[in-house]
Amino acid sequence: MKHGSLPVAGSLPACPPAPDAMSEAVAYQQFCAFLERASGITLGVGKEYLVKSRLSRVLDELGTERLHDLVRALEANRPANLRLRVIDAMTTNETLWFRDGHPFELLSSRLLPEFEGTGRPVVRIWSAACSSGQEAYSISMAVSEYLAQHPRSALPRVEIVGTDISPSILAQAQQAEYEDFELSRGLSPDRLARFFSEAGKRKRLRDEVRARCSFRELNLLTSYTLLGRFDLVFCRNVLIYFSQETKQDILARIAQQMHPGASLFLGGSEPVHGYADWFELQRYPRGVLYRRR
Ligand SMILES: C[S@@+](CC[C@H](N)C(=O)[O-])C[C@H]1O[C@@H](n2cnc3c(N)ncnc32)[C@H](O)[C@@H]1O
Numbered sequence: 001m002k003h004g005s006l007p008v009a010g011s012l013p014a015c016p017p018a019p020d021a022m023s024e025a026v027a028y029q030q031f032c033a034f035l036e037r038a039s040g041i042t043l044g045v046g047k048e049y050l051v052k053s054r055l056s057r058v059l060d061e062l063g064t065e066r067l068h069d070l071v072r073a074l075e076a077n078r079p080a081n082l083r084l085r086v087i088d089a090m091t092t093n094e095t096l097w098f099r100d101g102h103p104f105e106l107l108s109s110r111l112l113p114e115f116e117g118t119g120r121p122v123v124r125i126w127s128a129a130c131s132s133g134q135e136a137y138s139i140s141m142a143v144s145e146y147l148a149q150h151p152r153s154a155l156p157r158v159e160i161v162g163t164d165i166s167p168s169i170l171a172q173a174q175q176a177e178y179e180d181f182e183l184s185r186g187l188s189p190d191r192l193a194r195f196f197s198e199a200g201k202r203k204r205l206r207d208e209v210r211a212r213c214s215f216r217e218l219n220l221l222t223s224y225t226l227l228g229r230f231d232l233v234f235c236r237n238v239l240i241y242f243s244q245e246t247k248q249d250i251l252a253r254i255a256q257q258m259h260p261g262a263s264l265f266l267g268g269s270e271p272v273h274g275y276a277d278w279f280e281l282q283r284y285p286r287g288v289l290y291r292r293r
Contacts (some may be wrong), residue, residue, distance in 0.1 A: 027067035040242040095131040097186035098138045102286035103265040112146045116154045126230045129238035130162030133173030140212045163218035176205040236267035264290040
């Protein structure tokens, strides 16, 4: 009998057997457990439709519509890149330029002037879960603007490291070419004219902005020690996908990568409990900043 078909006494079914709803429900739970173990992303109940639509191409290639078959293939890790492709397809890469405004305003008005006095030869900034690069490149544009406005500034060299779990989104970040739709999200006409050049139907970010940024694959569930220490971390709009326990673990480990007094921006909808051991909350009119103790 084909796996998952209902047993029919006496006669062959006239049409293809209905999927075994029970085994699909179990497979959905197993899939959720896999995804949380592998990426931290928690799905919750009733998101089968989301999983199936995001994974429709992967399911097609496996020649099935059933999560049960997908889970078995994930267990066997066959084909070899299946786990990576599934995680890639399940991540939400929504992002925009200068997202939420205030972190970039604080960067220009407070943090960059502070960095002038660090005495270090380089200021290091981490865009954790950087998606297609808009956050890292917005930071770099803010630095370019600051330097243009303060030609005598003693700002050290600025190095921006973008990391993400998704190899395909990182490839887009590295390419630094964007379509009109992406460019229309958060970028003023002035910045568009100043920081981009034509590249066929797309626009390419100028080298001046790109040069400060590098990108690498990193799962926030794994170790960050090889990244080194940072003066400023952006970790925004990613912790929402994780459990409270995972969020706290990630924040504790991010704190270990920050110099004393370094700053952290979280997303607007990501208040975190139990951070007080590592961070002091500083409130500003348009948002908050976490300072490493
Ligand atoms: C909604 S985007 C946020 C992008 C950007 N930080 C912003 O605020 O615009 C979330 C990003 O988190 C990444 N992500 C999800 N789980 C991750 C994990 N375990 N480790 C690293 N990145 C992860 C996704 O690939 C996605 O690019």
